[in-house]
Amino acid sequence: MSGRVLRFPHKAVSSAEAQSAALRVLATPIADRARLAIHLALDEPETLLAVCGRLRDQLESSPASVRDDADFLYRFIEKPKRAIGLFDERDYFLGETALIGGTACRILFRRDDARRWFDRAEAAFRHTLNAVAEWSRVAYQRLALRLEEHQLDEVLELAPSLVASFEKLEMHKDALKCRFLEAVALKEGDRLSEAGDLFRRICQDAETVGSDKLLAIASYNLLQIHGFLGQAEEAMVEAARALPILRRLNNRVGIAKLHWGLAYLLRSQGRLAESLDAFRAAQTEFSEIGMRADVAAVHLVLADVLLELGQDSQATLEVLAALPVIEEEKMVPEGMAAFSLLRESVRQQRINRQALRDLHGYFEEIQS
Amino acid sequence: MNTILSKRVDEVDSVFKRTLPMVHSSLISAYRLSEVEATEAERDLEVWFHRLSRRGSGAQVPPKSLRVSLLAAACQYGRSFQIWRLRGSPSRDKSLNDVLSREPQEMASDLAHHFAEDS
Numbered sequence: 001m002s003g004r005v006l007r008f009p010h011k012a013v014s015s016a017e018a019q020s021a022a023l024r025v026l027a028t029p030i031a032d033r034a035r036l037a038i039h040l041a042l043d044e045p046e047t048l049l050a051v052c053g054r055l056r057d058q059l060e061s062s063p064a065s066v067r068d069d070a071d072f073l074y075r076f077i078e079k080p081k082r083a084i085g086l087f088d089e090r091d092y093f094l095g096e097t098a099l100i101g102g103t104a105c106r107i108l109f110r111r112d113d114a115r116r117w118f119d120r121a122e123a124a125f126r127h128t129l130n131a132v133a134e135w136s137r138v139a140y141q142r143l144a145l146r147l148e149e150h151q152l153d154e155v156l157e158l159a160p161s162l163v164a165s166f167e168k169l170e171m172h173k174d175a176l177k178c179r180f181l182e183a184v185a186l187k188e189g190d191r192l193s194e195a196g197d198l199f200r201r202i203c204q205d206a207e208t209v210g211s212d213k214l215l216a217i218a219s220y221n222l223l224q225i226h227g228f229l230g231q232a233e234e235a236m237v238e239a240a241r242a243l244p245i246l247r248r249l250n251n252r253v254g255i256a257k258l259h260w261g262l263a264y265l266l267r268s269q270g271r272l273a274e275s276l277d278a279f280r281a282a283q284t285e286f287s288e289i290g291m292r293a294d295v296a297a298v299h300l301v302l303a304d305v306l307l308e309l310g311q312d313s314q315a316t317l318e319v320l321a322a323l324p325v326i327e328e329e330k331m332v333p334e335g336m337a338a339f340s341l342l343r344e345s346v347r348q349q350r351i352n353r354q355a356l357r358d359l360h361g362y363f364e365e366i367q368s
Numbered sequence: 369m370n371t372i373l374s375k376r377v378d379e380v381d382s383v384f385k386r387t388l389p390m391v392h393s394s395l396i397s398a399y400r401l402s403e404v405e406a407t408e409a410e411r412d413l414e415v416w417f418h419r420l421s422r423r424g425s426g427a428q429v430p431p432k433s434l435r436v437s438l439l440a441a442a443c444q445y446g447r448s449f450q451i452w453r454l455r456g457s458p459s460r461d462k463s464l465n466d467v468l469s470r471e472p473q474e475m476a477s478d479l480a481h482h483f484a485e486d487s
Contacts, residue, residue: 045419049423052424056424085416086415086416086419087444087445096424129420130423130434130437133425133426134424134425136425137425169425169429169433170433171428171429173428174428
């Protein structure tokens with residue numbers, strides 16, 4: 001047998017001081033943080049807990065900066081191997097920063113990076129004392145990634161088991177989030193009535209557990225379903241319910257998607273000029289939070305609407321803005337044929353409408 | 369500190385205090401720590417347990433659900449301490465060897481089971 005005693009340094013930062021310590025850390029440029037680590041109390045578990053909490057809160061509003069912050073923290077904790085906190089705390093913080101980084105990458109469309117971060121999170125959480133709960137959170141993120149990759153059957157198969165795990169662990173909010181993925185998968189699979197029922201139950205439960213965030217996102221999805229079913233009035237009611245909550249939460253991803261949903265609804269009703277405004281509002285939100293892939297996707301949809309309005313030269317400009325980003329970010333490996341056709345047609349100054357629709361149709365599926 | 373947060377801290381505190389006698393007796397009786405060593409361990413366990421309750425997963429569950437993790441941490445502490453003290457050699461105390469041969473999580477689950485029966 002071999003073993004060692006874990007030594008436990010006394011904490012230098014109290015939980016009361018931790019929030020201001022976290023603010024100091026995040027206000028310090030990343031390049032300076034390692035040098036100022038002692039001054040910033042960066043290896044103190046209270047500081048790290050508060051920083052992780054802030055990063056989780058900012059995932060939907062600034063995913064790009066959260067990814068960079070999480071990346072820095074993970075590397076800082078990882079090497080050189082630092083004695084952080086008590087018992088399993090170093091492993092927990094490694095896992096948590098990896099999970100946050102992976103979630104940010106998922107939101108930013110960086111799927112391979114996201115998977116790599118989730119692998120790191122699982123590896124680190126393996127050494128924690130509450131590993132099942134932490135693994136379940138990683139499993140949720142992996143399921144969300146599958147949904148974004150349109151693996152609907154897998155999501156519908158795996159979600160109930162994960163919901164059961166969360167319920168067993170008494171993590172009711174996470175269970176609700178998981179049912180949310182199930183509802184989106186139903187929606188994506190055109191099982192709109194089942195999806196609508198599930199979203200309505202999620203709205204009720206979100207109100208019960210006091211989760212404004214889930215309530216707003218479920219409302220947004222109900223809006224979309226009403227939109228698909230041509231139920232404009234009901235859709236507007238859901239938008240009116242969701243928007244103020246999203247604004248209060250500063251959930252800019254949610255706000256952008258809400259504009260996106262409204263834009264589609266307006267478009268389906270033939271209100272093209274209004275839909276252009278709504279698409280542009282969505283694009284502005286995506287752009288301000290660094291979601292380049294989504295900005296490119298909106299460019300394509302805008303091009304389609306502009307073609308419908310007979311504004312071909314404006315449409316060409318929109319496509320030209322989108323193509324380099326799509327290529328650079330390797331966004332649509334499955335849609336490469338449509339991408340090539342579209343690029344060629346733009347070169348010939350006559351947009352291939354079918355290729356454009358194939359490409360943004362693919363985006364619509366993966367965005368919702 | 370807002371009221372909800374303060375209530376949560378009180379709940380965590382209450383769970384810790386209710387579990388402490390079992391933690392103490394495990395450290396003393398099962399892992400053969402001295403009173404002083406056990407008290408020192410319990411101080412660290414209290415700090416750690418409060419932070420556990422504020423983690424990404426811990427923050428949303430009722431504190432009593434984290435009891436088994438507290439017991440696992442206590443068992444891990446006791447086990448690591450004794451293995452270090454024995455420098456890898458077996459003890460002359462057979463029951464201590466039996467305890468050290470078990471995984472802390474397994475020990476903790478048994479203790480939590482007894483706790484549920486006692487409550």
